[in-house]
Amino acid sequence: xxxxxxxxxxxxxxxxxxxxxxxxxxxxxxxxxxxxxxxxxxxxxxxxxxxxxxxxxxxxxxxxxxxxxxxxxxxxxxxxxxxxxxxxxxxxxxxxxxxxxxxxxxxxxxxxxxxxxxxxxxxxxxxxxxxxxxxxxxxxxxxx
Numbered sequence: 264x265x266x267x268x269x270x271x272x273x274x275x276x277x278x279x280x281x282x283x284x285x286x287x288x289x290x291x292x293x294x295x296x297x298x299x300x301x302x303x304x305x306x307x308x309x310x311x312x313x314x315x316x317x318x319x320x321x322x323x324x325x326x327x328x329x330x331x332x333x334x335x336x337x338x339x340x341x342x343x344x345x346x347x348x349x350x351x352x353x354x355x356x357x358x359x360x361x362x363x364x365x366x367x368x369x370x371x372x373x374x375x376x377x378x379x380x381x382x383x384x385x386x387x388x389x390x391x392x393x394x395x396x397x398x399x400x401x402x403x404x405x406x407x
Contacts, residue, residue, distance in 0.1 A: 303391045304336035305384075308350060308361040310343040315378050316360045322381055326388060335392040364391050 307323050309316040320339070327337040342350050342359060350356065354363070357376060364373040364387060375387065 302334045302336060303367055304338060304365045305388055305391065306363040306365060307337075307339045308342050308354070308356055308359055308363065309339050310359045311341055312343055313359045319360050319378065322384065326384060330388065330392075333392065335388055337388075362387070366391075 305326075307316075307319070309320070323337060323339060330337060340347055340350065342348060342356065354361075354371075360377065360379075362375040362379065362384065363371050364375075366372050372391070373387065375383065
């Protein structure tokens with residue numbers, strides 16, 4: 264039974280990787296609240312029952328404070344709340360936390376699923392914005 268669960272988890276991880284690259288996401292816009300206002304946004308789909316989500320919240324709060332006066336928004340949506348449960352199906356959420364990266368027009372351009380390192384979120388926000396937020400740096404490409 265444990266092996267089957269691990270296999271299912273791996274399958275979900277592979278599905279998440281496909282969704283993160285945009286496969287099957289054509290024509291989907293980000294949640295309506297993500298498209299409000301101007302500029303790109305990162306939307307964290309979280310759940311009150313999720314321990315990884317609770318672990319990630321201080322990092323997301325820190326990033327939000329760093330980018331507060333920048334042209335990038337950060338918000339959290341609790342999909343465990345009844346009013347937001349439809350987002351799980353609407354946006355094909357396979358696990359929480361899910362980080363949606365939304366362009367100026369409100370379209371999802373990327374997503375990350377599960378526990379993320381601070382550097383991963385910082386770099387994704389910098390790439391989304393096209394410039395550095397205070398304390399955030401561009402992705403460095405090493406030359407071989």
